[in-house]
Structures are given as C-alpha cells and as structure tokens.
Amino acid sequence: MTTHRFRDSMFTDGEMRQTDDGWVVQARVARGGNVQAYRGSEMGLMDRDIVRVYRPAAEVFDRKAFQTYARKPITIGHPAEGVTPETWKDLAVGEIDRDVVRDGEFVSVPLLFRDAKAVALLNSGGPRELSMGYDASVEFRDGVTPDGEPYDAVMSDFRMNHVAVVSNARGGSELRIGDGAAKWGASPVHDAGKEVPMTLRKIMVDGLEVETTDAGAAAINKLTTDAEKAKAIADKALADAVADHQKQIAAKDAEIAKVEAERDDLKAKVVSDADLDKLVAARADLIGTAKAIADADYTGKSEAEIRKAAVAAKLGDAAVADKSDAYIEARFDILAEDAAPADPLRGALKDAKPVKAARALADEARAARHKSLTEGWNAPVDVKH
Numbered sequence: 001m002t003t004h005r006f007r008d009s010m011f012t013d014g015e016m017r018q019t020d021d022g023w024v025v026q027a028r029v030a031r032g033g034n035v036q037a038y039r040g041s042e043m044g045l046m047d048r049d050i051v052r053v054y055r056p057a058a059e060v061f062d063r064k065a066f067q068t069y070a071r072k073p074i075t076i077g078h079p080a081e082g083v084t085p086e087t088w089k090d091l092a093v094g095e096i097d098r099d100v101v102r103d104g105e106f107v108s109v110p111l112l113f114r115d116a117k118a119v120a121l122l123n124s125g126g127p128r129e130l131s132m133g134y135d136a137s138v139e140f141r142d143g144v145t146p147d148g149e150p151y152d153a154v155m156s157d158f159r160m161n162h163v164a165v166v167s168n169a170r171g172g173s174e175l176r177i178g179d180g181a182a183k184w185g186a187s188p189v190h191d192a193g194k195e196v197p198m199t200l201r202k203i204m205v206d207g208l209e210v211e212t213t214d215a216g217a218a219a220i221n222k223l224t225t226d227a228e229k230a231k232a233i234a235d236k237a238l239a240d241a242v243a244d245h246q247k248q249i250a251a252k253d254a255e256i257a258k259v260e261a262e263r264d265d266l267k268a269k270v271v272s273d274a275d276l277d278k279l280v281a282a283r284a285d286l287i288g289t290a291k292a293i294a295d296a297d298y299t300g301k302s303e304a305e306i307r308k309a310a311v312a313a314k315l316g317d318a319a320v321a322d323k324s325d326a327y328i329e330a331r332f333d334i335l336a337e338d339a340a341p342a343d344p345l346r347g348a349l350k351d352a353k354p355v356k357a358a359r360a361l362a363d364e365a366r367a368a369r370h371k372s373l374t375e376g377w378n379a380p381v382d383v384k385h
Helices: 063-067 116-123 214-269 273-293 303-315 325-338 344-351 358-378
Strands: 002-012 023-031 034-039 050-055 073-076 094-096 101-103 106-113 129-144 150-166 200-205 208-213
Touching (some): 023 150, 073 094, 073 106, 106 116, 200 214, 208 214
Parallel strands (some): 050 150, 073 150
Antiparallel strands (some): 094 106, 101 106, 129 150
8 A cells, every 4th residue: 555645626615705814714624435447657657548436435534534634734736745844834815714615526625815916816716726735645556436336546545735826727617627746745636637648458258259448357357257256156046045945855755665664664564364364363372371371361462472371370479580581481381281172082092001912812711712712611510599
C-alpha cells in the first residue's frame, strides 16, 4: 500500500453569504462509493494509461477522515507542497468550518472565506472553481464494486490538506478537477470532457477473442473466475445431491429386502393342516410319555422343557442341573422305556418255564401207552362192594 496526493473538484450549493466572520458558502467536496479514473503516470504506473481507483463509502465517510476536514485552509491555487504550519500564514485565505456532514453520496462542508481580496477575486469574474487537495493510501488490487464496476486499486485513509480556488478547470460543474498535475497530486480524468487514450489488449473469453482495456480485462477475468467458482460449487452440490439420493435409494432397497426376507421367513413357518396334525400328535405322545414317567402339569412348556421337567420330577433336580439338552433327552428316553405299559404276551413268554421239544414229548407219550398195554393186566384191581 502506498500514499499518493490527489485533488478532486468541488462545487458549491449556493451563493456566498456574508457573516460577521467572513463569507460562507456550502460545498460538496468528496464522493463515496464510486470509481475514479486516473492517468497511470500520475499513479506511478508508467506502463498503464488509466488506473481505475475505487473509493469505498466506508472509507470516505469514516469518522477519522471527517475529522481531517475541519479547519483546513482555503488557498488560491494548489500549493506545490501543500499547506504546512510554516506556509499557512502566507497561503490561507479562509478555512473549512467544523460542520462536516454526509449529504447522500457526498461529503458537504461549509467554506469560510476570511480574506477580502480573495472574495473580491471570486466575485469579479476571477477563478471560481474549487478543488480539494488531500493525501490517501492506495492499494493496487483488481476487483469489482458492489454495483459491478471494475477497478484496479482501492483508496483509503483520507487525510485532507487544503481547498484551492482554481481556474481553467478540466471538468464539469460537479467534482471538477484541479489546475494541473504538476502542482498537487493526481486528478481524475473520467470527467475531462475529452477522450483519454487507452491501451487495449486482447483476451480469450469462452473461446472468443475480445479486445478491451486493462480494467475491462481484469473485470472479465474476475467474472470468469467467479463463474468457474460458482460452477464448481454447483457441480459439487449436484454431485452431493446425487450421492445422497443414491444412499437413500440403497437404504430403501435394504429396507425392502429386509421386509421381503421377514415375509419369506413367516411363510416358511406357516404349518399345513397335515403337518399341524403331526405336531399335535407328537406333542400329545410326548406329554403322555412324560406323564408316564412323572405325572405333572406340562402345559405351556416347550419339548425340551417337558423332557427336563419329567426327568427332574423322576430323578430330582440334580439329575438335570447344568446338563445339556442332548443329555436330558437321552435320560428321558431311558425313563420312557422303563415306564412303558407291560405286554401280556411278552410277559408270559418271559416268565414261562422251558419245555421239551415236540418230538421228545411224543416219544414219552408213546412209551407210557405201551407200558399200560403190556403191564396193565398185572396191576392190582380195587373192587368195591
């Protein structure tokens, strides 16, 4: 950031009024929020024809800047070195009063002329233009104002030095410029009333060659960069939206798959009438067996619980404590065999004595018959009387 001297034209808001202290006229001395064009040579840039300088309203109307207006001297012409404490007495013909205010986009100040000769000069057809001489800091950087106007530098830290009464001004009635760059700082040229030569350059915009000024090129480059950034943001937002949508679809698909799996599982668990009959019969048989082992209430118990309860009832809780289902099922089956009802035929066969073979029985019967026939006549006869 560098410091430069500037002089901007002013215009009055009315006729001079004589007061006890001198002659007073209200003037607009500065504008805020605009862009002013200066010759590059006056800004120290010899390779640039024009430099566009942005004057932010926040800087122009800053409280510290306002404080530098009050009591600044009025001079005839711009002093080459400005007004200093050493030259004030010789140069000052009046001063800016203290009532510095903002008037729309302008700074408005009361000018108090105390020198009669200067007033006479103004009223006699002499120099009637007013020009503000001030210092300001300038930062050279490209940009675009909120209104879309491109610029090459930004002005800040305004410090007023004096107000000059000048002649032969180069601008119009508003914001007129001073009387020559050689005496005091740079003056704006955008209101000069004549064409200012500018160096044009060629740039490529979306495949097309465009001829424009340096400031125009800077503005186009900024707009292009901004457009690319906006496109990148939009592309990312679209990609994020697509990815989010795909995630939502995947989540829905997973939810649908889960519902279908649960439905299929429920279908698999549906029992047909025949299977239901088998299950009922099997459960009835199991409960019957359990009751044969130990008569108890097995209502509401699962098959494993029925076996465990029957074994525990028959053998005691210790028989099933910390035992696996397979172990308990084996004990149940053993107890079931022991508790089965007796088979009469099987019992008879089990308890029957051994018998001889049929041939042996026949031989014995034949021998007894023969003995009866051969020896029977000798047997004693029991005669009853």
